[in-house]
Amino acid sequence: MKIVVSGGGTGGHIYPALALIREIQKENKDAQVLYIGTKNGLESTLVPREEIPFKAIHITGFKRKLSLDNIKTVLRFLKGVRDSKRMLKEFQPDIVIGTGGYVCGPVVYAASKLNIPTIVHEQNSVPGLTNKFLSRYVNKVAICFEEAREHFPNEKVEFTGNPRASEVMGKDGIRGRLSAGLSTTMPAVLIFGGSRGARPINDAVVKALSEFADKPYQVLYITGDVHFKDVQNEVELIGNPKNVVIKPFIHNMPEILAGIDLVVSRAGATTLAEITSLGIPSILIPSPYVTNNHQEKNARSLSDHGAAELLLEKDLNSKSLIQHIDKIILDDENLRMMKIKAKKLGVPDSAHRLYKLMKQLIKGKQK
Numbered sequence: 001m002k003i004v005v006s007g008g009g010t011g012g013h014i015y016p017a018l019a020l021i022r023e024i025q026k027e028n029k030d031a032q033v034l035y036i037g038t039k040n041g042l043e044s045t046l047v048p049r050e051e052i053p054f055k056a057i058h059i060t061g062f063k064r065k066l067s068l069d070n071i072k073t074v075l076r077f078l079k080g081v082r083d084s085k086r087m088l089k090e091f092q093p094d095i096v097i098g099t100g101g102y103v104c105g106p107v108v109y110a111a112s113k114l115n116i117p118t119i120v121h122e123q124n125s126v127p128g129l130t131n132k133f134l135s136r137y138v139n140k141v142a143i144c145f146e147e148a149r150e151h152f153p154n155e156k157v158e159f160t161g162n163p164r165a166s167e168v169m170g171k172d173g174i175r176g177r178l179s180a181g182l183s184t185t186m187p188a189v190l191i192f193g194g195s196r197g198a199r200p201i202n203d204a205v206v207k208a209l210s211e212f213a214d215k216p217y218q219v220l221y222i223t224g225d226v227h228f229k230d231v232q233n234e235v236e237l238i239g240n241p242k243n244v245v246i247k248p249f250i251h252n253m254p255e256i257l258a259g260i261d262l263v264v265s266r267a268g269a270t271t272l273a274e275i276t277s278l279g280i281p282s283i284l285i286p287s288p289y290v291t292n293n294h295q296e297k298n299a300r301s302l303s304d305h306g307a308a309e310l311l312l313e314k315d316l317n318s319k320s321l322i323q324h325i326d327k328i329i330l331d332d333e334n335l336r337m338m339k340i341k342a343k344k345l346g347v348p349d350s351a352h353r354l355y356k357l358m359k360q361l362i363k364g365k366q367k
């Protein structure tokens with residue numbers, strides 16, 4: 001079986017792709033995979049790190065307003081389609097799957113024009129522009145929130161969940177804690193702002209640092225690579241409490257999550273798939289800067305079921321942050337109930353479901 005996977009820009013599109021590739025390699029030792037991404041996206045570092053063959057095309061996203069840049073984007077899209085066609089003809093995949101981000105546009109479109117079976121995987125409750133555009137051309141649209149169904153041609157939609165929900169299962173939380181320098185006995189809170197970090201969350205956490213010092217729990221705080229230096233400079237002035245570990249980025253997130261009692265984060269769809277699969281209570285601070293405010297909708301699908309607390313960015317400051325954390329982590333019964341409710345929303349067999357859908361499509365084509 002030969003598979004092309006494409007998805008990029010941010011971790012939320014790349015990690016599901018990597019999780020799917022690992023599932024394919026586990027279930028089919030002879031499978032050959034090619035990942036098509038961009039040179040500038042996070043995928044250009046994350047994918048080769050996993051020793052997965054990687055090729056890049058050049059593409060940028062559309063601006064929502066009319067501009068000269070959009071004309072350039074159309075020209076780049078057409079070139080991207082030509083480049084993708086060349087790569088696809090050379091690799092001869094049985095199927096092409098896109099997991100979101102601009103780069104999927106030309107790759108998946110080119111595949112459909114070459115009559116190769118195609119799937120797009122939509123992680124969010126409200127789809128992005130690229131997946132909506134592609135849904136007209138692909139064979140199947142795999143979704144992770146029932147709310148996404150209405151945005152796509154109904155006959156193409158299959159609920160699979162997010163493969164990353166499978167990948168985080170069965171990991172050793174003690175190893176995770178030790179790898180990050182956390183104690184193995186104290187309750188642990190993980191704070192991060194999605195795959196790239198978020199300045200408003202960083203501002204609130206830095207202001208809260210001195211208060212964390214007296215708490216009976218520990219904090220693993222991930223700043224995001226680009227924000228790390230700024231945070232470090234501020235922390236040098238105010239001091240770093242012993243029970244707070246600060247890191248720029250974490251590469252072994254599944255292991256880390258296995259050892260965490262409470263997550264505070266943005267409401268990116270892949271993060272939510274991970275924490276529901278594991279049944280981790282959360283405080284979600286949706287990014288208000290995303291298309292159609294989709295993170296708030298993602299977040300509400302957990303908070304409406306008591307699996308998470310919603311903290312809107314407009315209400316976020318060091319005080320509200322600590323109050324929300326204390327309310328959950330210092331109340332065993334609350335923590336226990338939220339765990340159960342989060343777990344109920346998880347789809348831990350997502351990777352297998354998506355792989356099964358791929359096999360069905362390939363089989364259908366061979367008939």
Ligand SMILES: CC(=O)N[C@H]1[C@@H](OP(=O)(O)OP(=O)(O)OC[C@H]2O[C@@H](n3ccc(=O)[nH]c3=O)[C@H](O)[C@@H]2O)O[C@H](CO)[C@@H](O)[C@@H]1O
Pocket residue numbers: 010011012013015100123124164192193194195196222248249250251252253266267268269270271272274287290294295298
């Ligand atoms: C600003 C923006 O457009 N964000 C979108 C992006 O978010 P973003 O890229 O932040 O994605 P998610 O929160 O969904 O996923 C982040 C991923 O990065 C991992 N991780 C994070 C930090 C770290 O140090 N190490 C690490 O491995 C997480 O475990 C997770 O697997 O894609 C998501 C999925 O389509 C969308 O829902 C988000 O709205």
